[in-house]
Amino acid sequence: MWTRQYRQRNFGRLILPVITIVFLSYFGFHAWHGEYGIYSKYALEERAIALQKQLDSIHSQRIALETRVRLLQDGSIEKDMLDEQARRSLNLSHNDELVILRQHGG
Numbered sequence: 001m002w003t004r005q006y007r008q009r010n011f012g013r014l015i016l017p018v019i020t021i022v023f024l025s026y027f028g029f030h031a032w033h034g035e036y037g038i039y040s041k042y043a044l045e046e047r048a049i050a051l052q053k054q055l056d057s058i059h060s061q062r063i064a065l066e067t068r069v070r071l072l073q074d075g076s077i078e079k080d081m082l083d084e085q086a087r088r089s090l091n092l093s094h095n096d097e098l099v100i101l102r103q104h105g106g
Contacts, residue, residue: 032038071081087093 030037034040068081071078
């Protein structure tokens, strides 16, 4: 019986390491840049910090507005609040008063 001898090729030795490298590269890339990866985690933390700052700002504005509303709801309006609202709506001031205009915005 005749057998044919094949020379060993180096290509066969490289198949498993190449597949392993490709596999680890794929999952490594997605572990860093994927939707739930490390980079996304840092981006979400930064966004959470920014939103928390915005929430704190809005909360302080709400407290200021609630304080002003509470002053109007007591049944007896404070003279300062009444004077301030009347001057603002009528756009009037005395000659000896200093007017400081503030813009409320967000």
